[in-house]
Amino acid sequence: MPSSEVAQSPAATARNHAPVIWLPYLAGTTSKAESQLRKGVLEYCVLAILRRDGLVETRWQESPxxxxxxxxxxxxxxxxxxxxxxxxxxxxxxxxxxxxAD
Incomplete structure (x- = not known):
């Protein structure tokens, strides 16, 4: 890690990316299908970030x-x-x- 970077705890890394989850709800969608698509894309992005940061491991499994x-x-x-x-x-x-409430 370059000396200019500050190491973050795993939870801090996760918190930094948590707002991404709210985007589909804040953006307002026109259909349920569009909402599900946005949700799926954002979930994949969040999971990719968590994987990159070492918070999750992945494995591929064949599907019948x-x-x-x-x-x-x-x-x-x-x-x-x-x-x-x-x-x-x-x-x-x-x-x-x-x-x-305010």
């Missing part, structure tokens, strides 16, 4: 009905990030609820 499928599994740093994120989630939820 269609193309091979990719399966994701949390790594030890991914479990640590999930634990940290779970601890801060109620505070985030409460802040959003307060913002919506």
């Amino acid at each position: 009905s269609g193309p091979p499928r990719r399966y994701y599994e949390l790594t030890p740093p991914g479990h640590a990030a999930l634990k940290e994120f779970t601890a801060i989630w109620p505070h985030f939820r409460d802040a959003v609820d307060h913002f919506i």
Whole structure:
């Protein structure tokens, strides 16, 4: 890692990318199909980032009905990030609820 970069905890990395999940809801969609497409694309992007950052591992498995499928599994740093994120989630939820109520 270059000296100008600051290392982040796995949970901090996950938090930095969490807002991406909200984009389809903020953008407003015209149809359920469009919403599902956006959701699928964004989920794949988030999973790719989590994989790149070492929070999940993937494996391909042949499928009896269609193309091979990719399966994701949390790594030890991914479990640590999930634990940290779970601890801060109620505070985030409460802040959003307060913002919506105002």
